[in-house]
Amino acid sequence: MxxxxxxxxxxxxxxxxxxxxxxxxxxxxxxxxxxxxxxxxxxxxxxxxxxxxxxxxxxxxxxxxxxxxxxxxxxxxxxxxxxxxxxxxxxxxxxxxxxxxxxxxxxxxxxxxxxxxxxxxxxxxxxxxxxxxxxxxxxxxxxxxxxxxxxxxxxxxxxxxxxxVDPARFDPAAVDPARVAALRAAWDVPAGAPLLLLPARLTRWKGGMVVVEALARLPGAVAVLLGDGRPAFAADLRARAEALGVAGRLRLPGHLADVPAALLAADIVLHASTEPEGFGRSVIEAQAMARPVIASDLGGPRETVRHGETGWLVPPGDATALAGAVQAVLALDPAARAAIGAAARAGVPTxxxxxxxxxxxxxxxxx
CATH class of the missing domain: 3.40.50.2000 (Glycogen Phosphorylase B;)
Incomplete structure (x- = not known):
């Protein structure tokens, strides 16, 4: 045939x-x-x-x-x-x-x-x-x-x-809590510490340095920059974290296949790109997992993040604004955060x- x-x-x-x-x-x-x-x-x-x-x-x-x-x-x-x-x-x-x-x-x-x-x-x-x-x-x-x-x-x-996104794979109910707990343990996140996740390649324009600068304004929080990329930039991130006194709260674990569990492990998922992205797949994956998302106010994420309704937008490259948004989201009561997460999940393209x-x-x- x-x-x-x-x-x-x-x-x-x-x-x-x-x-x-x-x-x-x-x-x-x-x-x-x-x-x-x-x-x-x-x-x-x-x-x-x-x-x-x-x-x-x-x-x-x-x-x-x-x-x-x-x-x-x-x-x-x-x-x-x-x-x-x-x-x-x-x-x-x-x-x-x-x-x-x-x-x-x-x-x-x-x-x-x-x-x-x-x-x-x-x-x-x-x-x-x-x-x-x-x-x-x-x-x-x-x-x-x-x-x-x-x-x-x-x-x-x-x-x-x-x-x-595949709503079956990116479904909070489909992720075994043991997977989430194992990741937080592997990343050495202290109990009760807010976990900020940036799922992106380690390249400068993805905003990893902005997150490190913001981390210095967020006592007690742990930032995980999840993705592989340029070793030289990873070294720059570690050096800057050391200079700011936050090296002990920065994690660079590299590539991870279990993205749904990583997103569910986060208290807030960040998109910190300093140049416009065509779309921003990590944003809708986080929204599908009903996580609070803070994204740079440029490019494609403007079309999927409605400020205050399905997430929050901040000026790109502004570590002070990013830290302020994180503090505001963490200050919300759990029910308010859950409502925004649910609204985000309901609107993601499939x-x-x-x-x-x-x-x-x-x-x-x-x-």
């Missing part, structure tokens, strides 16, 4: 992060249709979840020669696997995928994940590939507006599809809605 046609997603690697997890979620949805899921990347810790649906290619490389070679490799892969549509999720692989799709006459979809910076000449051109899809998925209204402002993208080609909307984009082009 001939194999059904495939839908190919391309991205640099499959280690950790919202782009990577979204790729796996859409691959799962494709598997429920009459198409085969196929993902090409340089590999990583999440690649094993795809099994034979993953193809290893050096798509993390950004130099022009590598992009050219990857275009030929993707074209050959698409011919061999009977690919019907290519979906690019990051810039360097998107340039390769665009060339392959055009040479084969295949529909080309991009997901525009962020307001990419333009810090050096030619960067806008490099970024623009993400606006070249026959359909461009914007992960928030903020991103859709950015597409129009930066690239003049025809709104008829744009589809706004917010990221979503994984199934994101998957179905993405499949609708594929069907639109494949018809």
């Amino acid at each position: 001939p194999r059904p046609p495939a839908i190919l997603q391309v991205l640099p690697a499959l280690d950790a992060g919202g782009v990577e997890r979204g790729t796996l979620e859409i691959a799962e949805a494709i598997g429920r249709t009459g198409f085969r899921p196929l993902v090409a990347s340089a590999g990583g810790r999440l690649a094993a979840a795809l099994g034979e649906a993953h193809v290893t290619l050096p798509l993390a490389a950004k130099n022009p020669l590598a992009i050219w070679r990857n275009a030929a490799a993707l074209e050959a892969l698409a011919r061999r696997e009977g690919v019907a549509l290519i979906h690019a999720r990051s810039r360097a692989p998107a340039w390769s995928a665009l060339r392959a799709a055009r040479r084969l006459g295949l529909p080309f979809v991009t997901t525009y994940h962020a307001a990419y910076n333009e810090g050096f000449p030619g960067k806008r051109l490099y970024n623009s590939v993400m606006a070249h899809g026959d359909r461009v998925i914007a992960i928030s209204r903020f991103v859709a507006e950015h597409l129009q402002a930066r690239h003049g993208t025809d709104p008829a080609r744009v589809r706004v599809i917010p990221r979503g 994984l199934r809605a994101m998957q179905d909307a993405t499949l609708d984009v594929y069907r639109e082009l494949l018809r």
